[in-house]
Amino acid sequence: MPVTVYFAAGSAAWREYHDHLPQALTDAGVKAEILLAAPDPAVVDYIVFAPGGDIEDFAPFVNCKAVLNLWAGVERMVGNRTLTQPLARMVDPAMTESMVEWVVGHTLRHHLGMDLHILHQDGIWRNDIKPPIARERTVAVLGLGALGQEAGEALARLNFAVLGWSRSPKSIAGIECHSGEAGLDTVLSRAEIVILLMPLTAETENLMNAARLARLPRGAVLINPGRGPLIDDTALLAALDTGRVGHATLDVFRNEPLPKEHPFWAHPKVTVTPHIAASTRPLTASAVIAENVRRGEAGEPFLYLVDRERGY
Incomplete structure (x- = not known):
């Protein structure tokens, strides 16, 4: 008997997944029926979901074995009291690659001082400022989950002196790891x-x-491809104006799209990118969803389960 997978992430998402998800389930050896609506919630075995999708009340899905999120972030879901089923976040290998490339690219941009030359094609020969080599530059990655660890390891392979910080202690080769409030300081x-x-x-x-x-340190650079509300916007603007922060490259914001009137757009020490550092790729994400369905049917532990108390 096929398992029933309710794709409740919305019609726009289904247009991206309709070729990939059925094939991924087949490749995983799962015989599945994919529903785009669930008039009888009791028959649903798995829900594929993303914030803003087709449902808000998960309570009727009494036989659902897991809710499988298409996003890495789950902050918009963990507060839903009706969502009592196991919740898995998305860890998409292609999304991780994209994030690492974006982080490394912008880190190198600031390390090498590329803006000085890219933005000043004015005939002045500026060869008096030479960047240090990577081993002479200290880079910190705050957050050592799947994305943070991969980004930190990539920077370490380029010989940057990489510091890492996480809520709980970790040990990662090539990264000097710290935790707790004292570690953050x-x-x-x-x-x-x-x-x-x-x-x-x-x-x-x-x-x-x-x-x-x-x-x-005065003139430090802040790069945020994580979550917009990690930063106090007002405090950042003040730090940029005083020179405490030399530049901020921001890919995520409290309100998206970033409003045209927001001061980040016009600030000379801010680079805005429109939430493009990393996004879920339907081809590879479908394989992750299919593997979790396979695991559920085989009685194996789900991948990337969310700790409700921690919120991730």
């Missing part, structure tokens, strides 16, 4: 480039506030 005080790759929780919202920005 240590990391911020040494980091010339700071990359934010933490999940958004009650504890991480506004993590980079005025006090923590003031701990950075």
Whole structure:
């Protein structure tokens, strides 16, 4: 008997997944029926979902074995009291590759001082400022989950001196790992480039506030491809204006699209990119969804289950 998979991530998402998800399930050895509507919630075995999708009340899905999110972030889902089923976040290998490439690209951009030359094609021969080599540059990655660890390891392979910070202690080859409040102070005080790759929780919202920005070495660069609310916008603008922060490259924001009137757009020390650092790729994400369905049917542990207490 086929398992029933309810694709409840919305019609726009289905247009991207309708070729890939059925094939991925077949490749995983899963015989499945995919529903785009669920008039009888009791027959649904798995729900494929994304915030803003087709349902808000998960309570009727009494036989659902897991809700499989298409997004890496789950902050918009963990507060839903009706969602009592196991919840798995998306860890898509292609999305991870995309994030690593974006992070490395912008880190190298700031490390090498590329803007000086790209933005000043004015006939002046500026060869008096030479960047250090990577081993002489300290880079910090805040958040050592799947994305943060991969980004940190990639930077370490380029010989950057990489500091890592996470809520709980970790040990990662090539990364000097710290944890806790004292560890965060240590990391911020040494980091010339700071990359934010933490999940958004009650504890991480506004993590980079005025006090923590003031701990950075003067002129440090802030790169945020994680979550917009990790940064106190007002405090960041003030730190940029005083020179405490030399530049901020931001891919995520509290409100998206970023409103045209927001001061980030016009600030000379801010680079705005429109949430393009990493996105779920339907081909590879479908394989992740199919593997979790296979695991559920085989009685094996699901991949990437969310800890409801931690919120990620």
